[in-house]
Amino acid sequence: MHKKDGLLFLIFFSLLALHLSQGSSEISLLDLFLKDSPVYQQILKLRIDRIMSCLLVGGCLAVSGLYFQSFLKNPLAEPFTMGFSGSSALGIALGIYIGIQSPFLIAGLGFLFCLIAVGFILNIQKKVFHNFSADLILIGICLGFFCNALVIVLQSVFRPEELQVSYQWLIGSLEHFRTSYWFLCFLPILSLSYTQLRFGKHLDKLHLGKSMASAMGTPLGKIQSAILISGALVCGVSVYLCGIIAFLGFIAPHLTKSFYKTSLHSKLFIRCFLVGACLLIFSDLLAMKLSFETSLPTGGIISLLGVPFFFNILIGEKSYAKN
Amino acid sequence: MQKINIQLKISENFRLAIEDFDLCENLNFIIGPNGSGKSSLLKELSKKLGSDKSIYMPAEFEVNPNLYVWELLQIFDQESLPNHFDLQDIPQKAKLSSLSSGGKQRLLLGLCLDHPNYSHLLLDEPTNFLDPKYKIQLLERIKKSSKCILIASHDLHWFVNDSQCNTFLINGGKIGSRGKLQDVLESTDMKSFFGMDFKVEKSPDGKVWLKY
Numbered sequence: 191m192h193k194k195d196g197l198l199f200l201i202f203f204s205l206l207a208l209h210l211s212q213g214s215s216e217i218s219l220l221d222l223f224l225k226d227s228p229v230y231q232q233i234l235k236l237r238i239d240r241i242m243s244c245l246l247v248g249g250c251l252a253v254s255g256l257y258f259q260s261f262l263k264n265p266l267a268e269p270f271t272m273g274f275s276g277s278s279a280l281g282i283a284l285g286i287y288i289g290i291q292s293p294f295l296i297a298g299l300g301f302l303f304c305l306i307a308v309g310f311i312l313n314i315q316k317k318v319f320h321n322f323s324a325d326l327i328l329i330g331i332c333l334g335f336f337c338n339a340l341v342i343v344l345q346s347v348f349r350p351e352e353l354q355v356s357y358q359w360l361i362g363s364l365e366h367f368r369t370s371y372w373f374l375c376f377l378p379i380l381s382l383s384y385t386q387l388r389f390g391k392h393l394d395k396l397h398l399g400k401s402m403a404s405a406m407g408t409p410l411g412k413i414q415s416a417i418l419i420s421g422a423l424v425c426g427v428s429v430y431l432c433g434i435i436a437f438l439g440f441i442a443p444h445l446t447k448s449f450y451k452t453s454l455h456s457k458l459f460i461r462c463f464l465v466g467a468c469l470l471i472f473s474d475l476l477a478m479k480l481s482f483e484t485s486l487p488t489g490g491i492i493s494l495l496g497v498p499f500f501f502n503i504l505i506g507e508k509s510y511a512k513n
Numbered sequence: 514m515q516k517i518n519i520q521l522k523i524s525e526n527f528r529l530a531i532e533d534f535d536l537c538e539n540l541n542f543i544i545g546p547n548g549s550g551k552s553s554l555l556k557e558l559s560k561k562l563g564s565d566k567s568i569y570m571p572a573e574f575e576v577n578p579n580l581y582v583w584e585l586l587q588i589f590d591q592e593s594l595p596n597h598f599d600l601q602d603i604p605q606k607a608k609l610s611s612l613s614s615g616g617k618q619r620l621l622l623g624l625c626l627d628h629p630n631y632s633h634l635l636l637d638e639p640t641n642f643l644d645p646k647y648k649i650q651l652l653e654r655i656k657k658s659s660k661c662i663l664i665a666s667h668d669l670h671w672f673v674n675d676s677q678c679n680t681f682l683i684n685g686g687k688i689g690s691r692g693k694l695q696d697v698l699e700s701t702d703m704k705s706f707f708g709m710d711f712k713v714e715k716s717p718d719g720k721v722w723l724k725y
Contacts, residue, residue, distance in 0.1 A: 199618050244596055246545075263577070355568060394584075394587075394588050395588060397576060397577040397584075397588065398575070398576050398588065399571065399575025399576055399578075400575070400578075401556060401566075401569065401571045401575065402569060402570060402571060402575065402576075403554070404564075405560075405564060405567065405568060405569035405635070406564055406569075407557040408564075408569060447579075451581065452581070452584060453577065453580055453581075453584060454584055454587065454588075471529030
């Protein structure tokens, strides 16, 4: 136990309680738990679905971002900037339009499109750049926007009446019945945990640089596959549940690293997950509080917080490189 | 040690073709002009020797500057700082980015030299960023080490006095000349490899100087 864990847990549980007591209906948490009425039970279920989605999606995105940043040695890497979220959104939108019902299959289609995007990115990168990390973000962001545009085009062709909903979903919103499928998150959690348990020590060796790490026995190829596949799983499931949450996978690892003053993955894994969960719960809380006539998309709040942070890190890195 | 053969295509017009490469037990050098394939050879050797036996330290310092010193120790499975190269003065809570280039180089060299698991050490330009005092300390420390060490270096002056060490002159991805350092320097037509002439001169006290 780190001495700062207490603070993190305190924040986490306060946010949980605050979030659970919030909702469109003005009913207190105590009433929800104590009164035995079907309506109340329904409301409680909705709130639990929403908070579980926040918790698990936030955590998964954060850990996946941590892995991307370590493997690519790029502080700006995360599922969104790598184009993972965008491409899985396209797959999921397609799945819904062609009438697939099973949430498992739709999320699976998101996962599949993510893998296609990975293939595409790796292929371009091989042709253009010499190392895996350089300017990969550029390809990722372009690809993400391309997929977003395709989703909007498809939406206005197939279901123009729901364009507003689709737009909210693309920015990331938890106002959706799909949050009740939060249990799907067990797939990315399993994959991320496997990566940590199997490659934890090797992930730390990546800090030594690729050539030294690989000489010390770090299986770069296997780690790359594990990180990319778990990233695709995270995006397939998270985008299905609550759309594209940008910048969370980017902010959370940086916050965790600077709060705990460490870059070792064994120390970061669970804490980074919790920080990501806190961030998404906090943003969702803010979104609910600030919504008046129409609901505010949660992803919008994260982006509002995340983009200034993004530039801050970018400037920090560049000025470091100059010195 | 068994002899190692390496055939590897590095790029369209560069091939590594090394035959019967064998290391002596203590200290070995690789010399050669820029782009002769020294670094590629070291990397490939570390693969052939096996990641459980050998450690390769690249010429460029690629370690994440945001690491703390204690984290680097943990990655190298070591509990305290090596007790040479004045490393004891470095606080464990310091970030690597707060150390000088030479400090970082010394730290990494110290950790590699002290690591108990690796019997072979492949060092690419280890004298980078080191001042003369630490260069001399490094050479002394390396000679005392029980590991088999292979150094690729342009810093000929630094080790020219170790004339009995096993040396390979690499050029164009092939072994151009091999043997004791003294013999390689004296018997080889250096001009054909380096594009300039070297002269090995002995001073009265027996020290060797390289003139060019």
